[in-house]
Amino acid sequence: MNAKLRKTVFINSVIVTLTLFLGACSNSSKSSTASTKKDLNWMQTSEITTLDPSLPMDTASESQIVDSNEGLFRYGSHSKLEKALVKSEKVSQNGLTRTYILRKSKWSNGQALTAQDFVYGWKRTVDPKTGSEYGYLFSGIKNADAIVNGKKSAQTLGVKAVGKYKLVVSFEKKVPYFDQLLAKTYFFPENKTAVKKYGSKYGTSSKYVLSNGPYKVENWNSGKNTWKLVKNKNYWDAQAVKTQTVNMSVQETTSTSYDLYQSKKLDATSLDSNQAKNLENNSAYHLYSPGSTNYLIFNISKNKFLQNSNIRRAISLAISRKSLTKVLGPTSKVAKTITPTGLTKVNGKDYITTISNSAKSYNQSSADKQLAQKYLDKGLKQLGVSKVSFKLTASDSDLNKQVTEALQSQLEMNLKNVSVEVQNLPAKALMGRISSADYDILSVATGGDYNDPASILDGLVTNGSFNYGGWSNKHYDKLITQASDESQTTKRYKLLAQAEGVALKDEAWSPLFYMVDPWLIRSNVHGVVYTSDIWDLKTAYITK
Numbered sequence: 001m002n003a004k005l006r007k008t009v010f011i012n013s014v015i016v017t018l019t020l021f022l023g024a025c026s027n028s029s030k031s032s033t034a035s036t037k038k039d040l041n042w043m044q045t046s047e048i049t050t051l052d053p054s055l056p057m058d059t060a061s062e063s064q065i066v067d068s069n070e071g072l073f074r075y076g077s078h079s080k081l082e083k084a085l086v087k088s089e090k091v092s093q094n095g096l097t098r099t100y101i102l103r104k105s106k107w108s109n110g111q112a113l114t115a116q117d118f119v120y121g122w123k124r125t126v127d128p129k130t131g132s133e134y135g136y137l138f139s140g141i142k143n144a145d146a147i148v149n150g151k152k153s154a155q156t157l158g159v160k161a162v163g164k165y166k167l168v169v170s171f172e173k174k175v176p177y178f179d180q181l182l183a184k185t186y187f188f189p190e191n192k193t194a195v196k197k198y199g200s201k202y203g204t205s206s207k208y209v210l211s212n213g214p215y216k217v218e219n220w221n222s223g224k225n226t227w228k229l230v231k232n233k234n235y236w237d238a239q240a241v242k243t244q245t246v247n248m249s250v251q252e253t254t255s256t257s258y259d260l261y262q263s264k265k266l267d268a269t270s271l272d273s274n275q276a277k278n279l280e281n282n283s284a285y286h287l288y289s290p291g292s293t294n295y296l297i298f299n300i301s302k303n304k305f306l307q308n309s310n311i312r313r314a315i316s317l318a319i320s321r322k323s324l325t326k327v328l329g330p331t332s333k334v335a336k337t338i339t340p341t342g343l344t345k346v347n348g349k350d351y352i353t354t355i356s357n358s359a360k361s362y363n364q365s366s367a368d369k370q371l372a373q374k375y376l377d378k379g380l381k382q383l384g385v386s387k388v389s390f391k392l393t394a395s396d397s398d399l400n401k402q403v404t405e406a407l408q409s410q411l412e413m414n415l416k417n418v419s420v421e422v423q424n425l426p427a428k429a430l431m432g433r434i435s436s437a438d439y440d441i442l443s444v445a446t447g448g449d450y451n452d453p454a455s456i457l458d459g460l461v462t463n464g465s466f467n468y469g470g471w472s473n474k475h476y477d478k479l480i481t482q483a484s485d486e487s488q489t490t491k492r493y494k495l496l497a498q499a500e501g502v503a504l505k506d507e508a509w510s511p512l513f514y515m516v517d518p519w520l521i522r523s524n525v526h527g528v529v530y531t532s533d534i535w536d537l538k539t540a541y542i543t544k
Contacts, residue, residue, distance in 0.1 A: 038243065038244040039243070039245045039246070039542075040243050040245075040246045040247070040267055040537070040540055040541070041246075041265060041266050041267045042248055042249075042266070042267065042535070042537065043248070043250070043251045043257055043260075043266055043268065043269065043270070044064075044248060044249070044250050044251070045060070045250070045251060045252065045270060046058065046060045047060060047223065047224070047225055047250050048060050048220060048222075048227070049061050049222075050203045050204070051064065051203040051204075051205075051206065051208075051209045051220075052202055052203025053069060053121065053125075053185040053186065053188040054121070054124055054125040054130050054132045054134075054185075054186060054190070055132055055133075056185055057133055059533040059534055060250075062185055062534055063535050064217055064229070064248075065185045065188070066213070066534060066536055067217075067246075067536065067537050067538065068209075068211040068213045068214070068229065068232070069185070069211055069212055070085055070188065070213040070214075070235075071085060071118075071183060071184070071185075071187050071188040071189070072084055072085050072086040072100055072102075072179075072182040072183075073180075073182045074538070075183055075529065075536065076529060076539075079451065079531075081183065084183075085103055085105055085189075085236070086100045086101065086102060086182075087101045087102065087103045088100075088101045089101075095487060096170065096172075096173075096174065097169070097170055097171070098168075098169045098178065099166065099169075100115075100166070100167040101165060101166055102114070102115055102166070102167060103236060104165070104236070105212060106212070106234040106236070107191055107210045107212050107234065108210050108211040108212065108232050109210055109234075110234055112164070113189055113212050114161065114164045114165065115161035115163070115164060115166055115167040116161040116164075117190060117191060118159070118161070118187075118189045119159050119161050119167070120189075120191075120192045120195075121187075121188055121189045122138065122157060122159050122187065123155060123157050123159070124154070124190060124195070125138070126138050126144055126147045126148055126154055126157055128150050129154075132186065134184075134186045134449070135186075136148060136465060137184065137186055137187075137450075138157070138186075140171050140172060140173050140174070140175035140178070141157060141158045141159065141170070141172070141175075142156075142157070142158025142170040142172050143157055143158055144157060144172075158172075173485070174487050176452075176487070176489065176492065177450050177452040177455075180450040180451050180452065181449070181450050184449065184450070189212065194208075194209065194210045204221065204222055205220065205221040205222065206219060206220040206221070206227065207221075211232055212234075212235070213232060213235060213538075214231070214237070214238075214240075214241045214537070214538040215230060215231055215232055215241070215246065215537070216229070216232045217229060226248065226249045227248050228245055228246065228247055229245065229537065230245055231243065231244050231245070237538075240538065240539060241538060241539070242539070242541035243537070243540055243541050243542070246537055246540070249266075251269070251270075254269065254270055254271055254272045254275055257269040257270060258271070258275060258520075261520055267521070267522050267525050267542055268520060268521040268522065268528075269519065269520050270517070270518070270519050271518040271520060272399070273328050273329040273331045273402075274329070276331055277329045277330060279518075280330055283523060284520045284521055284522055284523060285518065285519075286518070286520070286521055287330065287518055287519075288516070288517040288519065288530045289341070289342055289515070289516060289517070290515050290516075290532050290533040291340045291447045291515075291532045292340060292445045292446060293335050293337070293339070293445070293446060293447075293511050293512075293513075294332070294403075294443070294444065294511070294512045294513050294514070294515060295338070295443075295444050295445075295446060295509040295511050295512060296315065296392075296441050296442065296443060296444070296509065296512065297441065297444050297468050297469045297509055298440075298441055298469050298471075298507070298508075298509075298510070299437060299440055299441070300469045300471050300472075300508075301437060302470070303390075303440050304383070305379075305383065305385075305390070306390075306440065308379040308383060309379075309506055309507060310375045310376070310378045310379035310382065311375070311376060311379035311380070311383075312506075312507035312510070313362045313372075313375045314372045314373070314375035314376035314379060314415060315411065315415075315441075315510065316362045316363055316372075316507055316510040317362055317364065317367065317368045317372035317375065318367055318368075318369065318376075318410060318414040318415045319367055319407065319411070319414075319510075319512065320365070320366050320367040321334040321335065321363070321364070321365050321366075321512055321513060322334055322365045322366055323410070324403070324406050324407070324512060324513060325513050327402055327403075327406050328399065328402060328403070328513065330516060330518055331515065331517070331518060332513040332514065332515060332516060333513060333514045333516060334365050334513060334514075335511040335512055335514045336363045336365075336504075336511060337355055337360065337500065337511055338446075338456060338460075338500055338503060338504065338508075338509055339351060339352055339355075339453045339456055339500060340447060340448075340514055340515075341514050343448070343453060344451050344453065346490065346493045347490065351453055351496075354493060354494065355497045355500050355501055356497075356501050358501075358505075359501030359502075359505050360504060362504070362505070362507060362510075363504065363510060363511050367410065367414050369414045369415075372414060373414075373415060373416060376415055376416075376417070380417070387417035387418070387419070388417065388418055389418070389419040389420070389421065390419075390420055390421070390440040390441055391421045391423055391439065391441070392404050392407060392421070392422050392423065392441050392443065393423045393424075393430070393433060393439040393441065393443070394423070394424055394425075394442065394443035394444075395424065395425065395430055396424040396426055400443060403443055404422045404424060404443060405422065407420070407443070408420045408422050423439075437468075437470070442468065442469075443512075444468075444509075445515060446466065446509075453493070453496045453500065454480075454483065454484070454496060457480060457496055457499055457500055458480060458484070460480075460508060461476065461477045462477055469508070471503075471509075473502055473503070473506060473508070476499050476508075479495050479498050479499035479502065480495075480496075480499050482495050483496045517533065522542070524542055524544070525540065525541075525542050526541055526542070526543070527539035527540045527541055528540045
């Protein structure tokens with residue numbers, strides 16, 4: 001699929017995505033032998049926009065930064081968080097101080113990497129002058145919110161270096177998922193000398209960055225569709241990197257990438273829904289979870305009809321999610337929850353199983369035409385109107401066109417006195433509509449920034465960062481606040497599940513389907529790790 005623009009457009013599937021950090025999957029991890037080839041030919045679905053760790057908003061850029069740099073932690077196979085540059089961690093009894101002891105490592109130019117590089121990188125990311133869209137991820141660290149809001153200097157951020165290899169982080173409140181955040185590029189170290197030396201050019205070309213990760217990016221500059229990942233000899237764990245060179249290319253269409261795969265010029269290719277249907281019995285076929293749920297988002301703030309919860313319920317009940325996923329094929333699964341499946345587990349079970357069934361009752365697998373009409377009639381009566389019309393807006397990708405066409409047909413067939421106009425727009429035009437709230441209903445895909453329901457649910461509070469529809473519910477806000485203050489894990493998840501139940505019952509968002517990402521990956525490719533649309537190639541290798 002095309003790049004996900006974090007908190008913006010999910011171009012090739014549905015429209016808005018926030019980023020999810022979840023569910024690492026990997027190919028088999030057979031041990032390397034003497035027959036291991038040195039080069040791997042891999043693809044991205046869109047070009048890199050930046051190599052600056054503070055700035056990526058798309059998965060293409062984030063993937064390359066993850067492959068060429070590293071923070072305190074990284075994700076390995078099966079969603080397991082692994083130590084990277086951290087040797088040990090100590091959390092204070094009250095949970096408000098975390099101390100990390102770093103292993104000795106180097107930048108790609110041979111210069112020692114120290115705790116001060118983390119301090120500099122974090123302060124740079126939260127500084128509004130840098131322009132990062134992800135300073136809010138530092139919320140909870142002392143003064144982070146005030147810095148992001150321009151009320152305090154970035155130099156007051158609660159992080160300090162003690163000597164060369166000790167990093168101490170001070171918090172205003174407990175952040176139970178904090179270590180998961182540390183695998184994100186926004187928490188990576190940055191070399192102050194390089195940032196100052198390259199100035200505005202920093203991250204705009206492979207010449208204007210330093211690396212501390214498994215590979216170095218070579219032969220890339222803005223707009224270029226081919227580049228290389230070359231093994232970084234100065235990487236602390238270089239012995240685990242079996243591939244000398246990864247030849248990267250941008251393939252914007254799956255027809256082109258599939259042809260290159262067939263001619264053995266690519267070792268993997270993404271698939272569209274039709275290809276997936278035809279190739280699902282192929283031994284090289286794999287399904288990955290990007291951790292995104294697709295929804296309808298209602299413009300509650302501006303549309304008087306959609307402000308009525310009965311009309312929102314009627315729309316949701318009139319949709320057959322089972323029929324919709326049949327149209328989309330292997331790229332989707334029926335969804336009844338806001339939080340994606342497989343995001344996290346509670347006492348060994350998927351978090352979404354803890355959400356009450358009654359909360360999911362308006363988001364059924366099959367359409368309930370009779371009940372849907374009952375809610376619609378009730379809503380129309382309350383508003384004093386006899387009919388209603390909506391514009392359904394999404395991106396202009398092939399998949400989105402399928403989705404909007406199917407939804408238009410179902411809604412007009414299953415609800416009397418409802419008409420639906422479809423608008424499939426290019427990404428730039430679509431973003432303009434979203435930013436100005438010029439829409440009725442959006443078709444969207446949303447994930448999170450880390451492996452926790454709060455990564456999505458926190459943004460749905462009144463005036464929240466992900467609350468594009470302007471929904472507001474005092475009980476929901478209270479539950480989210482209670483969950484944020486709760487240190488006991490099971491109780492915290494229970495509060496989040498209750499909050500999600502409130503949002504589902506009120507149809508804040510109407511979940512449609514969970515995204516599935518189909519790929520063909522050759523059987524002789526091993527050690528690839530997939531994490532929410534991001535390919536980590538540290539341990540990847542290909543045998544002859």
